[in-house]
Amino acid sequence: xxxxHEIAQRLRCSPETAAALLEEIVRDIRRKAxxxxxxxxxxxxxxxxxxxxxxxxxxxxxxEIVNAPFAGLPAIPLAAPAPIPRKTDEAPQGGRSAPARGxxxxxxxKPLPTRARxxxxxxxxxxxxxxIVAAGAWLLLANRMESPGAQSERPSASATSAPAPQDTPxxxxxxxxxxxxxxxxxxTDQPASEAKARIAPDTLAAATxxxxxxxxxxxxxxxxxGAEPIDRALGGYTIVVASETNEQRARGWAExxxxxxxxxxxxxxxxxxxxxxxxxxxxxxxxxEAARVRDALMGNALPQGAWxxxx
Amino acid sequence: MVKDTLIMSRKxxxxxVEQALAEIVREALATQQTVQVPGLGxxxxxxxxxxxxxxxxxxxxxxPPRNEILFTPRT
Numbered sequence: 001x002x003x004x005h006e007i008a009q010r011l012r013c014s015p016e017t018a019a020a021l022l023e024e025i026v027r028d029i030r031r032k033a034x035x036x037x038x039x040x041x042x043x044x045x046x047x048x049x050x051x052x053x054x055x056x057x058x059x060x061x062x063x064e065i066v067n068a069p070f071a072g073l074p075a076i077p078l079a080a081p082a083p084i085p086r087k088t089d090e091a092p093q094g095g096r097s098a099p100a101r102g103x104x105x106x107x108x109x110k111p112l113p114t115r116a117r118x119x120x121x122x123x124x125x126x127x128x129x130x131x132i133v134a135a136g137a138w139l140l141l142a143n144r145m146e147s148p149g150a151q152s153e154r155p156s157a158s159a160t161s162a163p164a165p166q167d168t169p170x171x172x173x174x175x176x177x178x179x180x181x182x183x184x185x186x187x188t189d190q191p192a193s194e195a196k197a198r199i200a201p202d203t204l205a206a207a208t209x210x211x212x213x214x215x216x217x218x219x220x221x222x223x224x225x226g227a228e229p230i231d232r233a234l235g236g237y238t239i240v241v242a243s244e245t246n247e248q249r250a251r252g253w254a255e256x257x258x259x260x261x262x263x264x265x266x267x268x269x270x271x272x273x274x275x276x277x278x279x280x281x282x283x284x285x286x287x288x289e290a291a292r293v294r295d296a297l298m299g300n301a302l303p304q305g306a307w308x309x310x311x
Numbered sequence: 312m313v314k315d316t317l318i319m320s321r322k323x324x325x326x327x328v329e330q331a332l333a334e335i336v337r338e339a340l341a342t343q344q345t346v347q348v349p350g351l352g353x354x355x356x357x358x359x360x361x362x363x364x365x366x367x368x369x370x371x372x373x374x375p376p377r378n379e380i381l382f383t384p385r386t
């Protein structure tokens with residue numbers, strides 16, 4: 001960018017005049033700094049001499065402008081993991097018992113005696129064995145009872161168990177479209193292969209007419225994309241892609257992201273007496289999962305400033 | 312007398328140039344662009360990503376990302 005030309009265009013003066021005046025301003029800053037004074041450039045910041053160069057301290061207003069995408073975002077405290085209870089003084093007196101492993105410093109840690117180890121493992125082995133037997137029995141029973149035509153007559157999971165997220169009334173959902181507005185590849189900017197992969201689970205379920213009871217999980221198969229609305233009651237994490245003080249504009253952003261195939265939400269947040277509306281995409285059960293997706297897509301599908309927020 | 316008149320007439324224009332310079336720098340930095348002021352130095356933005364910081368009381372806190380303004384003086 002030629003600063004002289006840019007200034008000349010804005011002030012409608014000759015580039016030579018603008019360049020000369022700019023040079024004068026810069027010379028004035030350098031002179032003041034060299035004399036040990038603080039040279040202030042209005043609405044930008046202050047310059048001071050340090051060594052042979054200049055140091056710059058930006059104005060609070062300028063720092064605020066460049067951090068506008070993150071305006072009003074507080075630090076989020078993360079709860080400390082619950083401490084693991086340590087076994088102490090539980091051994092019966094006179095009985096043979098190995099010391100708890102955590103009680104010994106790592107350098108002096110000794111392996112447990114073989115009998116103690118086998119005693120400790122016994123309940124686990126029994127539990128795993130019982131689980132395998134139960135699963136095998138269930139599979140056997142299911143195979144015997146299932147006839148070729150029974151699958152279509154069997155009631156779907158949504159009729160017998162808790163309603164799936166698609167059954168949630170639209171009025172109870174915030175800032176999301178009804179589930180019926182599933183996006184076709186042509187309606188999105190995504191490549192056809194990606195859109196196909198995205199809608200594959202729903203399409204498969206619709207084509208086969210079957211509903212797997214195991215698929216009735218609280219979180220969606222694809223946490224980032226799809227027509228399934230974000231259910232704030234489920235909690236989890238979302239990726240914030242925009243923050244606005246105006247609700248309508250925030251919802252406009254959310255609609256734009258939704259049209260690109262993302263699951264969106266608008267989360268209001270009270271800040272200094274005002275309300276900030278954060279536009280989030282996706283709903284992830286784990287913070288790590290959300291951060292991984294954010295890192296993978298940031299700069300491409302997601303903006304550089306995208307960050308993870310607990311819903 | 313003539314010199315004084317010239318100085319008087321140039322003063323507002325110099326202020327206007329300073330104001331335009333501030334506007335250009337602010338607009339450039341707000342859009343993450345680098346801007347070079349001839350004879351002074353280069354302004355640019357560096358993004359500090361969100362991070363997890365341990366706290367003394369136990370646990371940690373999630374620090375949101377921020378943009379930092381960096382200035383490299385002309386040597």
